[in-house]
Amino acid sequence: MKQILFFSALWCALAFTSCGGGASEQTTDEATDTLSTSQDSLAAATDSMVVDGMSGATQVANAPSFNGVLMIPPQKHATITLSMGGAVHSVSFLPGSYVQKGQVILTLKNPDFITLQQTWLDAAAQIEFLEKEYARQKNLASHEAASQKQMQQSKSEYLSMKSLLDASAAQLKILGMDTHHLQTQGIHPYLEIKAPLSGYVTNMNVNLGKYFNVGEPVCDVIDKHSLMLQLTAYEKDLDDLKVGDHFEFHVNGMGNQNFEAVLVSIDQMVDSTNRSIKVYARVLNPLKDFRPGMYVSARKVSSKS
Incomplete structure (x- = not known):
């Protein structure tokens, strides 16, 4: 009778150990899968950053972009x-x-x-x-x-x-x-x-x-031969802007065609609401199709020699 009880207890112990081992193996497999998924996500995120960089989104830190409009100078x-x-x-x-x-x-x-x-x-x-x-x-x-x-x-x-x-x-x-x-x-x-x-x-x-x-x-x-850009800059951009800087810009509705402008004036008043400031650039070789009020997007480029 004592032997029967001993073997029963031994069998239960072995069964419990077997079950515990399966759970451990399952947990290990889940951890492995999670790590693999995280690595895949990181790789995908890295790839995404490369794509964004190719499209220009990651250039904001190095070459800020500026939004604005075409305008006529007051003298014209x-x-x-x-x-x-x-x-x-x-x-x-x-x-x-x-x-x-x-x-x-x-x-x-x-x-x-x-x-x-x-x-x-x-x-x-x-x-x-x-x-x-x-x-x-x-x-x-x-x-x-x-x-x-x-x-x-x-x-x-x-x-x-x-x-x-x-x-x-x-x-x-x-x-x-x-x-x-x-x-x-x-x-x-x-x-x-x-x-x-x-x-x-x-x-x-x-x-x-x-x-x-x-x-x-x-x-x-209005005399459109002297068109200018009125761009919105921010306080953090001012140290990197000076009269004579060159810009490339494109006009909404004109595809990806790039045009050039030169910075000629920086306003002295900062907007107290959004901390922005107006800067003005003279358009080089304006097109006849340009019209005051058209939206533009510009970025600073290296100065022309």
């Missing part, structure tokens, strides 16, 4: 506002048209413009007589052949008319009116609004009969 962007109001009489160009400096974009009608021309013509007609009369009275007064009162009155009339002539001439000049043409050609019925520079007409919202008040913008004229 003119907003036409009116120094005298009036109703639109005629329109010579459509939005997007190219105009030469001095070409008439539209004309306005305003009776005050006619009155101003008449004032100048009247003053110009009288000024010569009053000047000669003042000179005559001055000469007579010097020889005591006329009173000082007459001479002073003549002087006052002459200077008053000269002031009126100069003031009306200055107003006409602001309105783009040449007084020489006024003398030779007579009164112009309509006020001509001319292009202040050569470029493309944009932001035009006019139609026949529409009334514009003084100071109201009529349209813009």
Whole structure:
């Protein structure tokens, strides 16, 4: 009986050991599989970093990228506002048209413009007589052949008319009116609004009969030959930026074609919200298809020799 109990206990012990060994082997296999999976994941991640590097994503640390827009420098962007109001009489160009400096974009009608021309013509007609009369009275007064009162009155009339002539001439000049043409050609019925520079007409919202008040913008004229980039940089990038740096950029909607620009100015104000700062680069060899407001992506490249 004791032998039977001994062999039973021995068999149970062996069975338990066998089971424990299987579990241990299973645990070892699972660990091996986990390690293999981790190694595969690490290799995949490494491969992914290589791919990202080929696409440019990992270049951010070494060569920061900058987003921005194409813009017109303020010297080449003119907003036409009116120094005298009036109703639109005629329109010579459509939005997007190219105009030469001095070409008439539209004309306005305003009776005050006619009155101003008449004032100048009247003053110009009288000024010569009053000047000669003042000179005559001055000469007579010097020889005591006329009173000082007459001479002073003549002087006052002459200077008053000269002031009126100069003031009306200055107003006409602001309105783009040449007084020489006024003398030779007579009164112009309509006020001509001319292009202040050569470029493309944009932001035009006019139609026949529409009334514009003084100071109201009529349209813009932009010269695209001097396009620039307005890029957004951050404080961490400033140490690596200086005037004269070269950039490569591409324009949204124009594929992967690269263009060049040169940094010409760095703004001095930092945006308090996102800690960004504006930098400006002059576009080299701009295309006719470039338009202000187009989104661009740029990166700094080594300076050209």
